[in-house]
Amino acid sequence: MFGIYLKRELGRRKKAALVVALGLALGIALVITVNSVSAGMTQAQDKVLKSLYGLGTDMTVTKAQSAPKAGSSQGPNFKFDAKQSSSTKQSSDRVMTQGGQALSSSLVTKVAAQQGVSAAVGAITLNVTKVDGSFTQGKAKSSTSPSGSSGSQQGGPGGGNSSSTGGGQPQVQGGGASFNVNSYSVAGIDVTDQDLGPLATSKITSGRTFTAAQSNAKVAVISKSYAKSKKYKVGSTFKINGTKYTVIGIATPDSGESTIDVYLPLKQAQTLGDAKNKVTTIYVKATDSQQIATVKKEIQANISGTTVTTSADLASTVSGSLSTASNLATSVGKWLSIAVLAAAFLVAALLTSSAVSRRVREFGTLKALGWPSRNVTRQVVGESMVNGLLGGALGIGLGLAAAYAVTAVAPKLTAQLGSSGGGMGGGPGGGPGGGGPGQQSASNTMEIALSAPVSLTTIALAVGLAVTGGLIAGAMGGWRASRMRPADALRSGS
Template sequence: MFGIYLKRELGRRKKAALVIALGLALGIALVITVNSVSAGMTQAQDKVLKSLYGLGTDMTVTKARTAPTSGSSGGPNFKFDAKSSSSSTQSSDRVQTQGGQALKSSLVTKVADQTGVESAVGALSLNVTKVDGSFTQGKAKSSTSGSSSSSSGQGQPGGSGSSSSSGGAPQVQGGGANFNVNSYSVVGVDVAHQGLGPLSTMKVTSGKTFTSAQTSSKVAVVSKSYAKEKKYKVGSTFKISSTKFTVIGIATPDSSESDTDVFVPLKVAQTLGDAKNQVTTIYVKATDSKQITAVKKAITANISGTTVTTSADLASTVSGSLSTASSLATSVGKWLSIAVLAAAFLVAALLTSSAVSRRVREFGTLKALGWPSRNVTRQVVGESMVNGLIGGALGIALGVGAAYAVTAISPKLTAQLGSTGGGAGGPGGGGGPGQQASQNTLEIALSAPVSLTTIALAVGLAVTGGLIAGAMGGWRASRMRPADALRSVA
């Protein structure tokens, strides 16, 4: 009886039911869209952080670089040998550790032994500055016309090569220098643990990666962009400080442009940088992602002088349109969703209450025929629940459609990572996650994934909306008396 009456009454009031359902649907659709876009923002931010940290890396351990000592510039310097030939070609490589101050390799084991740490891997970031070119010595000539002399070297006044009839000082003419400066980054990786660390952000698309037996081999994996710039292929060779390397693989970054140009075995990199048994960054993976904060505290307390940077620390420094959109989705979007949803619930409740007021004769008659107040209330709540479920179904359809449209359009967002203040050498061959990444702008395609949790939330909101509307309408209906129906007939 209840079902038949419910179906008939909903059929008689299709327009009112549709208005209530649409109001709830709009609020639910907005909630789904905002939640989906927020999830997409989180995924986009994770891509930015993984492009810097590497898949599976939860934090890095580094040490801030100390200030240069008095009388030391701390910058690169080059020394060329003087030669007597009139033209000389010179070439020199300056290799130095990049980012933070070097750490002892033994600290990798100490970090790995901390409670909550699953694994730890060290890496050494180097910067290679190559200067090559030639310079030509000038010739000393007298300033007076009609007589001239030349002398190789410096051409001092009154020297043996100067004209005795000339009182003017000789001047150096000609000569000069033409040098090219090429700077690129090199990272030494632990070839036995490539799944954690800087190389984990790369995918070898040509050739192969290192094997565990190549600890001391003069082989290298180069980034795709650097290989294109230098026209390297698998099998090509190049030199770093007179050490000849063979390219065994060309790697492409997983989600962004890599800051590292060349990857070599860690032991070889330590030799190049005169940093035996040293690393600049320790990559750490926690046993449980929920314990990252506790692990950070443990490492900081037990290993003094180090800086521990987690993905949460980096997330707070992400700027650009990704940060702006994320802020809008999480703050403005959330409050807008709440406001619209509250308005939808209120409108549904008022419309239901108004509809009950117009059904005085109906409910009064039912009470006169023996219906108890709880049956009348159940009737109103049942109608409201059906309206809420219809609104929920429409809202889910609209919300999923809007999220699909965002994913299909895939708007491009830019992300920049500012300095975390750690001053540490991090992934990507230099400067650390905060310093080096601040020089790059990453472009991320936004998606809006709809999870089962979001769908469940939408269903819960639909039921809640129906209950709120039904509670108000049922309370209004339960207060009616049979006498009200008789007065409306009269």
């Protein structure tokens, strides 16, 4: 009886039911869209931080920044030998540890032993500045004054004219210098554990990666962008500060551009940077991702003179359109969703209550025939629940379509990592991607394609909102219908 009556009444009031369902659908679709875009923003920011940080890395440990010593020069300097040849090519590499700060390699073991730490790997990052070019020696030539011009070639005080000696002052002609300056970054990684650290965010797309036996081999893996710019391929060789290295693999970053150009075994990089048994960064993975803050405090308390940086710390250094869009989606988008949902629920409740007012005689007749108030209330709530579920289905469809459209268009967002001048590039404390004293800027801009993934949690939320909207509307209408007395209802209906 209940189902038949419910179906008949909904069929009679198709337009009213559709209006209520569409109102709920728009609110639910907006919630799905905003949640999906927010999830896409989070994924994009995670990609940015992983490119800066390392896959699976929860935090990094670096040396605390210290003021440079008085009289010390932090800038690169180059020295060239003077030679007698008229045109001499010169080349010089300046290799410096990133930020000029380094930790003892023994701290890697100490960090790994801290409570809550699952794994710790040390790495060293070098900045290489290469200057190459040539000097051209000038030639001295003396000029002879033409005859008849002696009167106009007067010397200085007490000097005679130039014709008295038969020649002018010697002049240097030609000569000069032409040099190119190129800089690139080198990372020394622990080849026995490549799941953490700079190379973990890239895939080897040509050749192979390091083996455990190549801990001190003169081999290199280079980034795809650096290989393209230098026209290197697997098997190519190049020199860093006079040491020849062979390219064994080309790495492509999972997203954006790599912040590292050349990857070497850790010992080789330490030798190049004159930093034996030193590392610039310790990459740390926690046993529990929910306890990262606790692990950070543990390391800071037990290992002095270090700076511990988590992904949450680095998130604040991400700027650009990604940061702006994320803030809009988080603040404006969510508040707008709440406002639209509240309005949709209110409209559904008012429309349902208005429909009950127009059915006074109907409900009065039902009560006169013996229907108890709970049956009348159940009837109104049942109709509202069907409207809510219909609105939920429409809302999910609209929300999925909007999320698919965002993913298909894939708008490009830019993310700037740790843009700063002077001391602190990239990450706090000269961390991953960071600079330190002596660097003018360590800004790295990445381009991320935005997607809008829809999770099962979001779908469940939409269904819950649909049911909630139906219950709210049905509760108001049912409460009003249950308060009617048969005689009053019939009298009002007549």
